[in-house]
Amino acid sequence: MLKYYFNKYTKVEKTSSLKKLENRKLKEFLKKINTDPQTQTLYDSKLNRVMNFLRKTTGFKIAAIKEGGSRGKRTDIRKSDLDIIFCTGKDQNKNTIRKDLLERAKKGFKKNSKVHMGDKAVHIDFLNPKCYVDVVYLTNQEFKQEKKKIAQIKKLRPLHKNTIKLAKYALDKAKQKHIASYEVELACLTFNYNTLSECVYHLITYFSGRLKQNKSSVDKVLKILL
Numbered sequence: 296m297l298k299y300y301f302n303k304y305t306k307v308e309k310t311s312s313l314k315k316l317e318n319r320k321l322k323e324f325l326k327k328i329n330t331d332p333q334t335q336t337l338y339d340s341k342l343n344r345v346m347n348f349l350r351k352t353t354g355f356k357i358a359a360i361k362e363g364g365s366r367g368k369r370t371d372i373r374k375s376d377l378d379i380i381f382c383t384g385k386d387q388n389k390n391t392i393r394k395d396l397l398e399r400a401k402k403g404f405k406k407n408s409k410v411h412m413g414d415k416a417v418h419i420d421f422l423n424p425k426c427y428v429d430v431v432y433l434t435n436q437e438f439k440q441e442k443k444k445i446a447q448i449k450k451l452r453p454l455h456k457n458t459i460k461l462a463k464y465a466l467d468k469a470k471q472k473h474i475a476s477y478e479v480e481l482a483c484l485t486f487n488y489n490t491l492s493e494c495v496y497h498l499i500t501y502f503s504g505r506l507k508q509n510k511s512s513v514d515k516v517l518k519i520l521l
Contacts, residue, residue, distance in 0.1 A: 315521050316492035324520060325457055328372040328464050338377050341426045345379055345419060353399050358384045359438055365476060368448040370459040376427040382438040392432045393417055448480050455483045458494035465519045473509055474502050
């Protein structure tokens, strides 16, 4: 399925960007975008606070709770949000759970925060210092599937995790938000390249068809990292 998905949209472009990408410079980019210890400490603190809130204050019969998203997979960059996923012992109506969670979070996080509803998550935005948390309720089956995906990405080599970070950063800077983070992560699962420059080049190239559809190109995205 993965091969079909990418073959449908991908056509490798002839470009000289691979020759221009430098491993040394890419590593310098990583130093700038990687989560620094101060930010990590902040997010760890908020992770524990929100998890404790879910377990002890909401009244939900929580069966499992876990850090998700980029931070849970260790493919985060400094600006990545914090995602928390959870499920209950018996599956509940998602809209009902979200509405209940929204009201309880508004009461539980009154100071220095903004709590609001999204399409799939309840957002808890801590304002000073800034720290954005998305809380997502999943069915038991969805939770198991997401947990499996998180474990799969976490097992990637550090080289490939760094590749994902750089690709996410470049796509974001190039305003290519239609390419989702999880798509970038899935693409990297197929890689056997052994240098950072090769990995980054081929990962961006995977999306060449999608980039063209959005009036961009592999070269335009890669230039951000040159």
